[in-house]
């Protein structure tokens with residue numbers, strides 16, 4: 001027996017195959033227990049909302065909920081649109097549009113942050129891309145940060161009027177959710 | 191020590207019968223009555239017992255709270271109010287649990303700094319120390335999830351900010367961080383679903399802690415206790431049995447600790463919390479200033495001191511994980527800082543650094559605080575990674591006492607003192 005100790009024999013093979021089988025089985029049985037924690041079908045079902053924009057005058061803003069997240073809707077003034085257009089994209093900390101309605105690698109120009117023909121409407125998920133606080137700037141009298149858009153009080157991120165990060169720790173521009181105009185004053189988010 | 195022969199003698203027939211079948215009485219006698227403790231222990235060694243008491247307090251009060259608490263987004267906030275106002279003695283038991291969490295951390299931090307100062311992490315106590323680090327980590331996870339349960343504004347936004355730390359992984363593999371965060375939340379944002387699972391885990395983790403504590407004490411009883419002189423037990427005059435000596439000292443420490451505990455519980459039950467947590471969670475409004483509980487502040491300061499999101503997260507987790515490696519980072523030949531003239535200064539500077547980081551963690555992330563936080567963060571890591579290895583090599587330790595007995599009685603002391611007298615003080 002001892003003289004053959006280094007030679008793998010049939011018993012070693014069975015032990016190895018058996019343990020491998022048990023390990024794979026254990027890994028597979030783990031799957032449902034991990035998967036149960038992911039968003040369930042009722043969370044997925046809340047996929048879209050329709051919003052009437054007609055009461056929102058120029059310069060005003062509203063917040064609606066979509067998938068449990070606040071969505072900022074701002075009817076921007078001409079000056080606010082111009083301020084966003086005039087800033088060179090190359091100087092932005094995040095040059096990607098982050099707009100679910102355009103190509104994933106589109107640059108963060110003001111055009112790419114809005115929908116054509118509706119450039120006064122900035123519609124973005126109102127969650128700071130740093131650690132998830134809700135930036136200030138939707139209500140009248142809110143602090144809007146150094147660039148007239150939104151300001152996140154948690155760790156001091158400043159967003160401009162196109163919802164792009166300009167200063168502070170947030171790594172990305174505010175995300176633009178998938179949405180479309182179903183009529184001139186009605187949008188569908190999701 | 192484990193090498194000690196057991197001299198447990200069952201005194202009753204039932205005791206003898208049981209001892210032959212399940213020797214629990216022998217275990218208790220050997221480990222908690224006759225167990226040899228160094229005779230020079232000071233009051234800092236009472237915190238282990240105090241911590242065990244804290245765990246029992248959290249378990250009992252927690253199980254009682256869970257009988258009245260409702261882990262749902264709609265009911266959680268009101269059920270806490272209900273506990274405090276309507277449930278019989280809820281006004282006592284809820285603050286006992288909430289203040290208890292703070293007192294638990296206070297004791298754990300004192301216990302940890304005690305170990306750092308007296309070199310209790312050095313051989314042969316590495317595993318004992320590492321188990322302690324795991325316990326602190328498990329306590330942090332427990333307290334974090336527990337803090338979400340009142341479902342106030344601070345609860346909600348603390349959960350949001352801390353779970354979002356994982357989204358920093360998006361900068362390594364795009365999408366991975368977001369996937370992990372949504373998996374933790376069970377949705378696309380923090381919601382009642384998140385609260386419900388945190389409650390389940392908050393109930394589970396204290397029992398994991400209890401398991402770790404058993405291993406921690408087991409490891410302690412294999413290698414024996416360290417002591418202020420950092421010497422090993424060499425002769426019978428170096429030790430006294432745990433009962434009555436260490437036990438009675440522990441009881442004195444516990445009562446002093448309970449006085450402070452009771453002071454907070456009866457007179458300042460909400461002092462250690464935040465006013466914002468008396469406002470129900472609102473996913474649409476972030477409070478102007480989010481601050482964690484005091485025991486997380488130094489780590490929060492480290493998180494915010496690093497300008498990159500992922501970097502901050504890594505620094506924060508490393509600040510605790512680095513503790514795992516100090517048994518090998520410290521190159522000194524003696525254990526106790528009492529005999530380390532240079533290291534002693536660096537140690538106290540480290541204590542000041544931790545307090546300063548805690549102070550900065552509560553302030554807004556603005557200049558000049560961010561710069562200070564960076565300086566202290568740099569020292570925090572330098573202490574372990576640079577000072578510990580180098581000072582251990584260049585420093586000449588002071589002369590150690592010849593034995594634990596000499597540490598207590600002076601040079602040449604202890605002649606004629608016998609362990610027999612110490613073991614049976616009532617017969618002297």
Ligand code: HEM
Pocket residue numbers: 245248249250251252253254255256259270284287288291294329332333334336337338339340392393395396397399463
């Ligand atoms: C390691 C031990 C434990 C620690 C550090 C801990 C910590 C905490 C903390 C910090 C809170 C928030 C208190 C507040 O702000 O009001 C809390 C709440 C709570 N804990 Fe624990 N806990 C522990 C053990 C347990 C156990 C064993 C249970 C039993 C299931 C439990 C059940 C609860 C419940 C129901 C609440 C919500 C009521 C409240 O907020 O007072 N805890 N815990």
Ligand code: FES
Pocket residue numbers: 128129130131132133152153154155156157168169170
């Ligand atoms: S969460 Fe907005 S700046 Fe940190």
